[in-house]
Each structure stands twice: as structure tokens, then as C-alpha cells.
Amino acid sequence: MKIAVLPGDGIGTEIVAEAVKVLDALNLPFKMESALVGGAAYDAHGHPLPPATLKLAKDSDAILFGAVGDWKYDKLDRPLRPEQAILGLRKELGLFANFRPAICYEQLVGASSLKPELIAGLDILIIRELTGDIYFGQPRGRRIATDGHFPGAEEAFDTMRYARPEIERIAHVAFQAARKRNKKVTSVDKANVLETFQFWKDVVTEVHTEYPDVELQHMYVDNAAMQLVKAPKAFDVVVTGNMFGDILSDEASMLTGSIGMLPSASLNSKGQGLYEPSHGSAPDIAGKGIANPLATILSAAMMLRFSLNQEASAQRIEAAVQKVLAQGLRTVDIYSEGTTKVSTREMGDAVVAAL
């Protein structure tokens, strides 16, 4: 078993180092191999996803990913920007199923923008389709408009599209995930406006006939953005497309108030997966040793569970994280009065000690 370790930019290197420390402590029989990705890879090799990095990723059972991006790359042409690395990995490895849990840890309820009673005990799972939709749809580009409101004017365009098998497979993933949870799926669409999402709704409804034990609810994306604020605990599994999922999964993460705690997994049909924290590269605090490594450590736990078939070890990590929280250890992003402020490294060490 091989894990590709891609720390990336900003706080990526610091937080991944702690996750690797935790994995090492488990003494499991797998190899880890590191490579540059994102801005770091651009600086060294002129491309955010160099061939060697892509090859390593493809040849591995799982990828432990940090984060990519820094303002200093903002002026580069789009294909060279750090975030192309993550889009490229998703596409090249076919990582179509993105799991984004939004969980509110008991000890961190106070960090949320929401009133405690609305958020305490939150445990929802957003499943975002990750290789289709307007993210990758062709054609796209700039041109002179020949129709529309301003024929003759310069315009830019993108294509939203979903094929039946793409919707079917993500719907199966969602219904199967719901079976292991509270048996409720909310499929988010915009069927009242978009052809793509009328089709989405139709296909999800068809797939649902194979899962009579799971409840299916359809919700428009604008309403979903509202209901997440109003009553987040009313959701169990949310399934949606790439673009709506990008927006709603970030909204849901932020509702918890502790995005520094939230892992994510992106899987393909072979069980290969990319595991990364839900937060970004935070260049403003990079190198200061204060970033929260727990989302990355919990991503490593998801990796053990989903791609490496090591459920027991996954649970050991998750229990250790619960323990350090119970001990009152906090990085600055989740610090509150009466708790103990620790550095990135101290947090990693504490998790290892708690294993």
C-alpha cells in the first residue's frame, strides 16, 4: 500500500507533517512518498501539477493532500495557478465523489456563528459531485457574441452539463452513505431554471427506487442555502453537483465555526482517494506554527477508512482527537478562555500521545 503525500503551499507543509507523524505512530504496513504540488511545484518545476507528481498520485492507493494557493500566484495564467493542481488531480484520477462532513464538536460549539441550540450535535454529510458540471464542461472560453442580449459584444461562456451515468453513480454513493447514517438524502438542484438540474432531479429520483429504505427530499439550491442557516440539523446527507456543492459545503463548514477541524475525502470508482482538510492554504499564517493540524489528521483517518481498509486505526485517530479536545488543547483558531493554547506541532504530538 502506498500513500502519496502532497503538502502543497502555505500551511500545507506544517499540517501535513503532523498528520504524517500520526500515521507513522500507527506503525502500519504502508509506504509514504512525498512530492511537490501547487505553487511549490510551480516554483520548482514551472507547473502546479508536474508529471512526476501526477504519476505518484496515480500509482498510490491514497493521497494525503495539504492545501494549495498563495496570493503571489494570482497573476499567473490560469493553467499555471496552484488550484489547477487540485482540479487536475480530480480529473486525472476521476475522483468524482467528494465527502465533506460538517460536524460540530461538543467542545467547540461556542466557536460557531450560530446559536448553540441550532448547531450543537450537528453531523451532516455533504456529498459533492467533483468531476463534472460547469467545472469541466466544454465548450468554454471567450468570443464575440452572435446572439443573446448583445450580439457583437465580447463575451465569456462556460457549459454546465451532466450525463446520466455521472448522476447515477453519485446518487448511489449518496444513498449508500445515507444507509449507514440517518437514511435521509436531500438532493439539491435548480430544476426550476436549469435543464441540467431538471435532469439531475429526474435521475436521482430514478436511482432512489433502488433504495426504498432511504428517504429522498428535493430542494432548490437557494432554499438549501437558507435552510442550512435556519435549521442545519434537519439535514442528514446532502447530495449535489460540483458548483452548488462548492458553495454549500463551504457554507456548511463555516456554520460549525471550526473549519479547522473538518476533513474531506474525494474518491474514484476504484477506491483511490484524495484526502485533504476542508480549509485552505492560509498563506497569512503560514510558517508561524499556529495552524490547526486536526482537519488534516482527521483526513488521514478518513484515508485509513475509505482507501486503506484500516477502520480500527481510523477510529484510533478519531478517538485521540476527541481526547486532546477533552484535554482542553486548542490551536489559536479554536481557542477560547479556559482552554490551553498549543502550536501546530504540540497539537500533533498530543494526538500521537493520545493514540
Place this chain on the structure above:
Amino acid sequence: MKIAVLPGDGIGTEIVAEAVKVLDALNLPFKMESALVGGAAYDAHGHPLPPATLKLAKDSDAILFGAVGDWKYDKLDRPLRPEQAILGLRKELGLFANFRPAICYEQLVGASSLKPELIAGLDILIIRELTGDIYFGQPRGRRIATDGHFPGAEEAFDTMRYARPEIERIAHVAFQAARKRNKKVTSVDKANVLETFQFWKDVVTEVHTEYPDVELQHMYVDNAAMQLVKAPKAFDVVVTGNMFGDILSDEASMLTGSIGMLPSASLNSKGQGLYEPSHGSAPDIAGKGIANPLATILSAAMMLRFSLNQEASAQRIEAAVQKVLAQGLRTVDIYSEGTTKVSTREMGDAVVAAL
């Protein structure tokens, strides 16, 4: 001056009746003429936007709109569904500039999901482009895929597109609105993924050179969905496209906890406008006389301000609404202990009395 009154479906008729009552009480020199729209128009004439209704709307200086939609029309073909009426009016009248204020009324802070300190005093303005983007972009439809991940499979697609003049005019609207407020515009895009929104960002940046007194910030839509939850008061004017604006404006409304209070305006370049509450037709409470008419009454105030050049009367209405809130009158959606529960009609009467 002529106002087209289009109550629509669900609670639409009840809430519009109260707004008309308030307008009548002002004794201003304009005519009001009513017509059916949405499901009500479909039932009577077989189409949600009958020619006579469209003609009335076009011939008027302003449209006072209630709400459209009811589950019972869900099975109709898309072109006949109630929401096509509102899309049709936007398109036919060229109502490209949608103003969606998200204001938290002092007396209603407790109704929000958010902690009081995050939401008290909130006053942001979301400006949503309303006639372009993937809402109206051609081509769209269903077909057999010839490329993509699953050539040969059935697929559905839509086209996101924006032409330069469409972006320019909404950017001007946003910068001019910001000048009358706190001089800060946040332009929301997804330039890291979409050609359309890289172009959006470029054009907004160009237009900004004409407004050196206004601060311009660019933000990705996923981040905007998060920042609205984390620190909504950090925004002043938010400008974005039709699709992202649909999601973010609803999210922002719900943050206030009192969507029953929020008006909206949709304007074209001639100053004609459609004015409607931010909430929907709420068929579940229709006919019960309990809906909150204040968002519609405040929409009538916006109408007086933007389309009918009656600023003083607009302010009279707004002051009257403040007064009834101060008197402790509440419809059920904003009711809390220690206040007085009133019906739709009683609330309208109270506003008239307070004028």
C-alpha cells in the same frame, strides 16, 4: 403614473392587499391596475404570464408583485409553471438589476440563527444581475453526449454566459449604490474555475477605475458563502451574477432571521421596476390571514423611491413600519414572547395608522 398590481399565488393576494391599502392611504396621483400572474393566471388562462398581464406590466411605471408558485403546479411542463412568470417578466422588461437588501431590524435580532453580536445592525445590499448568466443562456437542453466523460450517454446542459455590456451596467449600478452607502463593493465570482467569471472579474475591475472613491474587493463565491456566515457585517454592497446571486441573496436574507421583512426591487435601464418581497408564496399558510405583509409594504416603499420618484412617501412608509415594530406588533413569523401577535390585515391597518 401607473402601477401594475400582480398578487400571484399563495399568500401573494393577502400581502399585496395590505401594500395596496398602504399606497391608497398616501393619496398619491397614480393608478393601480391588477392582473393575474403565476398559477392563478395558469388556472384562469392556461399560462402563467398571459399576454394581457405582460402588456399591463410593460405599460406600467412599476409592478407590485406578490409571489408565485404552489406544489400543485409541480407536475406541469416547465414553460407553464408559475415561476416562468417571474422569469418572463424579468426577461421581457429587461429587469437586469436586482436589489436585495439584507437588513436586521433592531427589534428582531432575536429571530436570527446567528448570535446577536454578529447580526445586530446588519445592513448589506446584494445586487444580483437578473437577466443574464445560466438562467437565460442558450443553448440548453437534452441530447446524447458526443464528448465528455460518457460519450453516447443521455445528458442535459445549460450555458453560462455574460457579455461585456451586461457586466458593465450591473457594475455601474453597484458602484453607484455603494457611493450612497459605505463605499465598498464586494464582487463575487468564481474566476479560478469559470471563464465567465474571470471575464466578470476583469470587467468589474475596469469599471472600477471610474469609481476611485469606492473600494472594490473580489471574493470567490464559496468564500462569500462562508464570510456571510462568519462576519456578515463586513459587507456593504455585494454584486454578483444571476446564479450566485440567487444563492447568496437567499442565504443573506435568512441570516437576518426575518425574511418576512425584506423587500426587493428589480430594475431596468428605463427606471421601470418590479417590486416584490424576498420570501415566496408560502402555500402552506395561504388563506389563513397570518402572513407578514411588511416585506411587501417595504417593497412598495422601494417602488415609490426607485420608480415613482416619491422619496418622501417611501420614507413615510419605512418610518411607519419602524413604528409598528416599536409598538410591539408582530405577525407569527416574527413573534416572540412579550410582543403582540397580529394578523396580516391588522398589521396592514397598523402601518396605515402609523403613516
